[in-house]
Amino acid sequence: MTEPIRVAAPAKINLYLHVIGRRPDGYHLLDSLVAFADIGDTVEARVPPVGGRTNNLSLAVDGPFANAIPAGDDNLVLRAGRALADLMREKRGAAIRLTKRLPAASGIGGGSADAAAALRALMCVWNANPAPEALAALALKLGADVPVCLAARATFMGGIGEELEPAPALPEVSVVLANPGRAVATPEVFRRRTGLFSQPARFAEAARDAARLADLLKTRGNDLEEPARAICPAIGDVLAALRRQPGCLLARMSGSGATCFALFAETDAARAAAAALARAEPGWWVQAGALTASVTPA
Numbered sequence: 001m002t003e004p005i006r007v008a009a010p011a012k013i014n015l016y017l018h019v020i021g022r023r024p025d026g027y028h029l030l031d032s033l034v035a036f037a038d039i040g041d042t043v044e045a046r047v048p049p050v051g052g053r054t055n056n057l058s059l060a061v062d063g064p065f066a067n068a069i070p071a072g073d074d075n076l077v078l079r080a081g082r083a084l085a086d087l088m089r090e091k092r093g094a095a096i097r098l099t100k101r102l103p104a105a106s107g108i109g110g111g112s113a114d115a116a117a118a119l120r121a122l123m124c125v126w127n128a129n130p131a132p133e134a135l136a137a138l139a140l141k142l143g144a145d146v147p148v149c150l151a152a153r154a155t156f157m158g159g160i161g162e163e164l165e166p167a168p169a170l171p172e173v174s175v176v177l178a179n180p181g182r183a184v185a186t187p188e189v190f191r192r193r194t195g196l197f198s199q200p201a202r203f204a205e206a207a208r209d210a211a212r213l214a215d216l217l218k219t220r221g222n223d224l225e226e227p228a229r230a231i232c233p234a235i236g237d238v239l240a241a242l243r244r245q246p247g248c249l250l251a252r253m254s255g256s257g258a259t260c261f262a263l264f265a266e267t268d269a270a271r272a273a274a275a276a277l278a279r280a281e282p283g284w285w286v287q288a289g290a291l292t293a294s295v296t297p298a
Contacts, residue, residue: 003046004097005124009117010040010292011102011177012109012149013261014254015213016220018198027160028190031200033167033217035154037175039289041110043077043117044097047125056093057081063100068183069111076142080115081122083138088128096121103285105183107228107255112145119150136162145255154291156202168206170291171213174270178242178277179259179285180234189256192227210265214249217263221252228257235260241281245273259285 014032021029041063059078061071069075077098084090096118102110116139122128130138139146144161154167201220207213229235235258242251242262247269251262264270267290274288 004044005046005121006042006044007117007121007124008038008040009043009098009102009110009113009149010036010038010152011259012113012145012255013037013175013177013291014107014222015217015252016201017222017224017255018201018220019193019223020197020200022197023160028193029159030157030161031198031202032157033154033202033220034148034157035167035170035291036152037177037289038292039102039175039177039287041101041114041117042099043114043121044099045094045118045121045125047092047094057085058093058095060095060097061100062097065100065103065110066098068104069100076111076115077118080118080142080146083142084119084122084126084128084130087130087134087138088126090126090128092126094122094125103179103181103183103259105185106179106259106285107184107186107253107257108177108259109145109149109255112143113149115139115142115146116149116152120152158200165202167202168204171207171209173210173213173291174264174267175289175291176242176245176262176264176270176274176277177254177259177285177287177289178238178262178274180232180238180281181283181285182232182234182258184228184232184257186256188231189224189228192230193224194227198223210249210263214263217250217252222254224256225253228253232258234258238284241277242273245269245276248273
């Protein structure tokens, strides 16, 4: 086998998420500022040596959350690989390994990030260069969050996930992610959302520091938090615990939950907060890290 290519599949964080409308087909229209953390899964891919041609795609899954996701044909990583192979008429196949560190169904794009990382890894090992429009369509067909995870940088996301606009540069910001150990189904959260639609809330300012970014975000919100908390009241406990931590500038739910995040100006404060939460709530998944400008190979 060739040497593997390893690609990071970082946690996706919706710094704000507004539901601004609904299409006739039922899909909701969003406006969201998406960022990524240096916390996440890893996808590794390699192909057979020259002469060992096969059209087989295989997937091995390890890591602390390996048992929480399907490893068979329904896995989004394999679906992404098959879709890219069909698009590029690629016959060599590949062996893929997913190291699963992010909890499943948790609002931080774990499956979507994995699929996007698989696409990046396979494009590299297959030396594939699909047309941008074809790749974008493929990504959206896999899932609404896959296009923004494929972009893998701070991005304003609109439409049902297909409209991407680069966001202003983000300052250095430390982050704590916390999940109460509950999976929340995204379709059910959207079904429970009621009330008027929000307005888009994009901004052109490049925040000078973490405090200014938090101030900008405080005038925005996550429209899915209320229905998600109705399904999983523990989300409220997580948010309250994050907000009690010294140095917390902002705490909010990401995506459709149940993972929440808190922003900090100082790395030490974020690490101390994560350690305190882990001691107080040993059943929670808690990680400290930082927002990252863009994704690089693992």
